[in-house]
Amino acid sequence: xxxxxxxxxxxxxxxxxxxxxxxxxxxxxxxxxxxxxxxxxxxxxxxxxxxxxxxxxxxxxxxxxxxxxxxxxxxxxxxxxxxxxxxxxxxxxxxxxxxxxxxxxxxxxx
Amino acid sequence: xxxxxxxxxxxxxxxxxxxxxxxxxxxxxxxxxxxxxxxxxxxxxxxxxxxxxxxxxxxxxxxxxxxxxxxxxxxxxxxxxxxxxxxxxxxxxxxxxxxxxxxxxxxxxxxxxxxxxxxxxxxxxxxxxxxxxxxxxxxxxxxxxxxxxxxxx
Numbered sequence: 105x106x107x108x109x110x111x112x113x114x115x116x117x118x119x120x121x122x123x124x125x126x127x128x129x130x131x132x133x134x135x136x137x138x139x140x141x142x143x144x145x146x147x148x149x150x151x152x153x154x155x156x157x158x159x160x161x162x163x164x165x166x167x168x169x170x171x172x173x174x175x176x177x178x179x180x181x182x183x184x185x186x187x188x189x190x191x192x193x194x195x196x197x198x199x200x201x202x203x204x205x206x207x208x209x210x211x212x213x214x
Numbered sequence: 215x216x217x218x219x220x221x222x223x224x225x226x227x228x229x230x231x232x233x234x235x236x237x238x239x240x241x242x243x244x245x246x247x248x249x250x251x252x253x254x255x256x257x258x259x260x261x262x263x264x265x266x267x268x269x270x271x272x273x274x275x276x277x278x279x280x281x282x283x284x285x286x287x288x289x290x291x292x293x294x295x296x297x298x299x300x301x302x303x304x305x306x307x308x309x310x311x312x313x314x315x316x317x318x319x320x321x322x323x324x325x326x327x328x329x330x331x332x333x334x335x336x337x338x339x340x341x342x343x344x345x346x347x348x349x350x351x352x353x354x355x356x357x358x359x360x361x362x363x364x365x366x367x
Contacts, residue, residue: 124324124325138333140310161322164320164322165320166320166322166323167317167318167319167320167323168317168318168320169315169316169317169318169328169330170315170316170318171315172311172313172314172315173310173311173333174306174309174311174313174314174315174332174333174334175314175315175330175331175332175333176281176282176283176330176331176332176333177281177282178331179330179331180329180330180331181328181329181330182286182328182329182330183317183323183325183327183328183329184323184324184325184327185322185323185324186322186323186324188322
């Protein structure tokens with residue numbers, strides 16, 4: 105199968121206190137195998153999708169996205185967060201097999 | 215393109231055109247989940263009829279491939295402590311499973327907006343349901359015409 109999925113984060117590195125900024129996330133290189141396809145011999149290909157994305161800031165959960173097989177390969181999400189102060193945003197994607205793919209992004213308020 | 219697309223294409227070619235046509239014709243009835251969306255809606259709203267309005271959906275009306283269809287939803291809400299969106303549920307009535315994704319918005323989120331890419335097995339309605347902190351529910355539907363499906367081969 106494909107190589108280890110690579111989380112990619114796009115959001116500003118600096119912000120004003122309380123500013124609303126857009127976050128764009130991509131988990132590149134994940135097939136999101138739906139479990140509904142068959143291989144060329146007619147055997148069902150087992151499901152393997154990323155079923156959850158959690159976004160937190162300084163330990164507080166901000167957004168949680170549950171995903172089903174109808175989410176496309178290389179899952180992409182965009183949304184808005186408020187930056188109350190300098191700190192670290194953490195992003196973690198949970199795979200069906202239990203693997204967690206982590207990324208973090210520091211935003212400085214100044 | 216992704217690896218899954220290559221497998222789909224190869225399987226289709228290997229299976230021959232007649233098999234491909236057969237699957238395409240059989241797929242809509244075999245996979246349709248119109249009743250499934252209603253059941254999920256009922257569960258989410260506790261049987262109450264959800265209101266219309268507040269939700270805007272950005273989705274292409276026609277798409278050549280159902281493999282990766284960009285969807286943006288935006289729910290009008292001040293996102294204050296007592297008037298905010300708790301969760302947004304994305305459903306699709308023509309997929310094998312009606313559920314697509316659920317966004318749980320924490321109290322610190324400034325906007326109930328989200329963007330993602332979804333799979334659509336055939337032409338169908340995408341349904342977005344917003345559940346408010348005060349127990350209200352809103353719903354919006356958008357029809358998408360899909361030329362090539364995005365689920366099974």
